[in-house]
Amino acid sequence: MEKTSKIKESPIWFITILISVISIIFFIYLPFQIDMSSETSIKKLYYIDNISEAHLKIIKKFNEKYKNQIEVVPINLPFYHFTTNDRKEILTRSLRSRGDGIDIFAVDLIWIPRFAKWGYTMDRSFDERTLTEVNQMALRACYHNNNLVAFPLFLDIGVLYYRKDLIQSMPDGNAIEEKIQNSLTWDEFISLGKHFKSHIGPYYVFTGGDFEGMLCCFQEMLSVEESANVFGKNKINLNDPAAKRALKQLVDFIYNYKFSPYEVTRFDEYNSYLYANDNNAVFLRGWIGFHKQYKGFLKDTSNISNMEIAPLPHNKGGNTSGVFGGWSLMVSKFSNRKEEALKFINFMFQKENQQILYEMGGYLPINTEVYTDSLYLEKHEELAQIQKLLSWGKHRPFLENYTRLSEILSHSFHKALKNEITVDEALARATKQINNEKIIIK
Structure with a gap:
């Protein structure tokens, strides 16, 4: 392409x-x-x-x-x-x-x-x-x-962009949009995606490149409590079931559900925005303000007026938690x-x-x-809506060595997203390197 x-x-x-x-x-x-x-x-x-x-x-x-x-x-x-x-x-x-x-x-x-x-x-x-x-x-x-x-x-905070016109084209579009605005569960998000199988364009675009932005997507698959369990102790706990579930779900978006194209594995924010706009994506994980910051780079700006923001989906029993x-x-x-x-x-x-x-x-x-x-x-x-979104946000770990931790995690997770290694192998590799370098929460 x-x-x-x-x-x-x-x-x-x-x-x-x-x-x-x-x-x-x-x-x-x-x-x-x-x-x-x-x-x-x-x-x-x-x-x-x-x-x-x-x-x-x-x-x-x-x-x-x-x-x-x-x-x-x-x-x-x-x-x-x-x-x-x-x-x-x-x-x-x-x-x-x-x-x-x-x-x-x-x-x-x-x-x-x-x-x-x-x-x-x-x-x-x-x-x-x-x-x-x-x-x-x-x-x-x-x-x-x-x-x-x-x-x-x-x-800033991670949010879910959606195409209002595409959602409203569904028979129960108003009810679906109301749910989106109040944060879908990830299960509901997946179920909704099955209705867009015939849609010409990706269902979900996210930043899957080998960089910190991809790790933000991973952390947003975790609840606040799960994030604390994985990152909030004296050592990084990637053996936590929530860590495996979060990474597997990102991988499944590409290979199992076919919601996201393989190209997301090369995307930073800039390229994800352009791709989502040019290829008629239904949903996009992004940061607030992209329609103003990148409008000048879009070939066709007609979709922007139909882009709305909502809280990211959440796991059943938890709350949405976009990363700050x-x-x-x-x-x-x-x-x-x-x-x-x-x-x-x-x-x-x-x-x-x-x-x-x-x-x-x-x-x-x-x-x-x-x-x-x-x-x-x-x-x-x-x-007013943005202030509400901010009230649900969460910080990433405040670590002096967080940037190194991010490099290790994003590199291993990226290989899983590219289907070069399994989710279990990615978590094991990252754990081994973290332990070898003695990266701990400070």
């Missing part, structure tokens, strides 16, 4: 070249900044992130406000070119150099323990009032060893412009700028003032 041949993969040579290019940029600009410091008072802040149009608008506002004082220089690592794993590797290699070239960098909230050693502690940088106005689910992830080492930029996502900002402890960097982070947190991030980019605000503005909520009625 032509579409699947274009699916992006990020070879290591490309990442290496990019790191070199970024390093060259820093090498060229930074000495210039230092040499000119006696002639100008402008402080340049180098900010690495997925720089969207919303980010650029806020950066422009900030640079205008602090004209001739501070200038934010954005360095773009877009999601459509780099998976979260790619971005993590680029940041890690850059920060290990201990150079002054990075001032502010964005991290997936689950990376914060990993990057804390390179981050500046912000405990005294924000007053109590500001901290009380931050979404507490997002703020919790920003602490490491009781120190505030990051500040939230936006929050989102990104936070950290200040490099090697930066000589920490005060200026903190001004920019404060600026990004302001209510009007949080609204820009949401309206232009679909990024969920973490400033709670947005949600207490009745006029704004009238304009964006969907935020």
Whole structure:
């Protein structure tokens, strides 16, 4: 299929070249900044992130406000070119150099323990009032060893997208949609899929590539209590029956039920969104805001108006539990412009700028003032539903070595998704490697 041949993969040579290019940029600009410091008072802040149009608008506002004082220089690592794993590797290699070239960098909230050693502690940088106005689910992830080492930029949560028009085309479409909106059980989801056997297009698209996004899908097959049993003790317990059931169900979606195409084993979020849209998928596991963030990359946007969000399905007797996502900002402890960097982070947190991030980019605000503005909520009625979804969310394990754990699990699980090894073999391999590396809950 032509579409699947274009699916992006990020070879290591490309990442290496990019790191070199970024390093060259820093090498060229930074000495210039230092040499000119006696002639100008402008402080340049180098900010690495997925720089969207919303980010650029806020950066422009900030640079205008602090004209001739501070200038934010954005360095773009877009999601459509780099998976979260790619971005993590680029940041890690850059920060290990201990150079002054990075001032502010964005991290997936689950990376914060990993990057804390390179981050500046912000405990005294924000007053109590500001901290009380931050979404507490997002703020919790920003602490490491009781120190505030990051500040939230936006929050996210795994959700189920569905095609309203396809569901409503069924004889009992209204009743089915009501169930979807209140979270189907996985058994109900599977039963519903059997009614779409003749549908031209996949029933369910999810991110099955070898990266953290696939592991999010795995964890969302577990209840909160099951997640605690698998990840919440002194060692990872993949022998728990729930772990086997969760991985087997993802495998069965591809090979047993034929709900998901084999192509999902190569998908990151970006490619899953494009594939689901272009191939008429009924359901899609995704993050909130994809219709705003990726609309410009879709060949045909006519399906977007029919895409609705709902809580992910749950296991009978449990509750839906989408995984929290989102990104936070950290200040490099090697930066000589920490005060200026903190001004920019404060600026990004302001209510009007949080609204820009949401309206232009679909990024969920973490400033709670947005949600207490009745006029704004009238304009964006969907935020009430999103707040309900957030109340059902769960965090991934806060581990300093979580990124390594994720690499081990996703690599073994990915082989099972590709049908190269069995589910039991995948769990056994991951367990053996985890034990060999002595990865434990800290």
